[in-house]
Amino acid sequence: MSDVKEQQEEEEEKDLRSVLVTSVLTLEKIDQGLYRGSHPWVPRSNTLFGGQIVGQALVAAGLTVGKGLHAHSLHCYFVRPGDPRVPVLYQVDLVRDGRSFSVRSVRAVQHGLAIFVCQASFQLDQPSPMEHQCCMPEAPLPESLLTWAELIDKAMRDPLLSERHRLGLSKILAKDVPIEIRPVLPIDYVPGTPLEPRQLFWVRAKGHIGEGDMNMHRCVAAYISDYSFVRTAWHPHVRMPMRSMASLDHSLWFHAPFRADEWMLYECESPWAGSSRGLVLGRLWRRDGTLAVSCAQEGVFRLRQKTPGAVPASKL
Ligand SMILES: CC(C)(COP(=O)(O)OP(=O)(O)OC[C@H]1O[C@@H](n2cnc3c(N)ncnc32)[C@H](O)[C@@H]1OP(=O)(O)O)[C@@H](O)C(=O)NCCC(=O)NCCSC(=O)CCCC(=O)O
Numbered sequence: 001m002s003d004v005k006e007q008q009e010e011e012e013e014k015d016l017r018s019v020l021v022t023s024v025l026t027l028e029k030i031d032q033g034l035y036r037g038s039h040p041w042v043p044r045s046n047t048l049f050g051g052q053i054v055g056q057a058l059v060a061a062g063l064t065v066g067k068g069l070h071a072h073s074l075h076c077y078f079v080r081p082g083d084p085r086v087p088v089l090y091q092v093d094l095v096r097d098g099r100s101f102s103v104r105s106v107r108a109v110q111h112g113l114a115i116f117v118c119q120a121s122f123q124l125d126q127p128s129p130m131e132h133q134c135c136m137p138e139a140p141l142p143e144s145l146l147t148w149a150e151l152i153d154k155a156m157r158d159p160l161l162s163e164r165h166r167l168g169l170s171k172i173l174a175k176d177v178p179i180e181i182r183p184v185l186p187i188d189y190v191p192g193t194p195l196e197p198r199q200l201f202w203v204r205a206k207g208h209i210g211e212g213d214m215n216m217h218r219c220v221a222a223y224i225s226d227y228s229f230v231r232t233a234w235h236p237h238v239r240m241p242m243r244s245m246a247s248l249d250h251s252l253w254f255h256a257p258f259r260a261d262e263w264m265l266y267e268c269e270s271p272w273a274g275s276s277r278g279l280v281l282g283r284l285w286r287r288d289g290t291l292a293v294s295c296a297q298e299g300v301f302r303l304r305q306k307t308p309g310a311v312p313a314s315k316l
Pocket residue numbers: 047048049050051078079080081082226227228229230231245246247248300302
């Protein structure tokens with residue numbers, strides 16, 4: 001093959017590579033255990049996307065562990081909103097290296113203050129005959145479903161849709177999120193319709209990641225797992241006037257190997273909400289029915305005060 005053709009093919013392959021790997025989850029090393037991350041995509045809230053911080057923190061922790069060690073769990077708190085105008089510094093503390101497990105503590109800092117703290121644990125691969133898992137819920141295959149963007153496009157063509165909702169939907173469409181979603185259950189694109197505190201959707205990173213490093217797929221899944229997760233707890237209460245919603249913490253447990261650029265079924269359920277908080281539990285399934293990741297998160301939900309007509313949860 002000629003050099004020019006080879007170079008062209010290399011360029012094409014690069015274009016197809018997931019932006020999550022090429023930019024979002026690529027950190028700059030500043031010093032031993034100190035990394036800097038940037039943010040190519042910022043949500044409409046104009047604070048940093050929690051999944052990005054979790055993913056970058058896991059990348060930083062992973063850069064300090066030995067070969068053959070893979071992240072198996074992490075537990076994080078979001079303590080201040082992230083500022084999209086400045087990069088985030090990740091300081092990694094090497095808590096312990098044992099024979100099988102290595103534990104890291106990561107502090108994400110902006111303006112000299114912690115915005116996020118996290119503990120992550122890595123393990124050497126240790127197969128064991130002690131195995132079990134629960135069953136994946138039934139769901140139509142992703143290829144048979146419309147994408148989120150197509151569903152919204154369809155809703156936009158509904159002549160009964162109000163102008164306010166149309167504007168809201170066009171803003172959602174404009175978001176340049178580096179992940180693809182195909183909802184299985186109805187999505188909340190018609191605001192004001194209470195839904196079950198459940199979500200079921202197929203999800204994968206946009207672009208190609210390839211076999212690559214198992215830890216990178218876990219960092220991408222960490223990013224993806226925060227997307228739309230906390231909203232599950234809001235589903236039954238959408239008639240309440242919401243002032244703000246933010247994730248407080250995030251926990252992940254990685255089970256079987258998976259590829260984050262292949263479709264995975266995300267099953268999200270909120271078993272409880274109260275005290276201005278909502279709990280959400282999630283499972284990411286490989287399409288062959290293997291349980292890949294378990295997730296848990298609490299969010300804080302602040303309502304607007306003294307708005308007449310709010311429907312109490314018990315009446316929904
Ligand atoms: C969650 C909080 C706000 C909690 O802290 P706090 O102690 O309440 O903080 P604060 O500075 O004192 O207040 C912040 C704000 O909360 C208000 N507040 C505090 N307590 C009350 C109350 N009892 N009643 C009513 N309002 C209350 C305060 O007045 C502040 O309001 P303000 O910001 O001044 O309008 C803080 O820890 C924080 O901001 N953490 C970062 C959260 C975050 O950035 N999470 C990640 C991003 S969210 C995400 O990625 C989910 C994706 C969403 C999706 O799917 O779309």
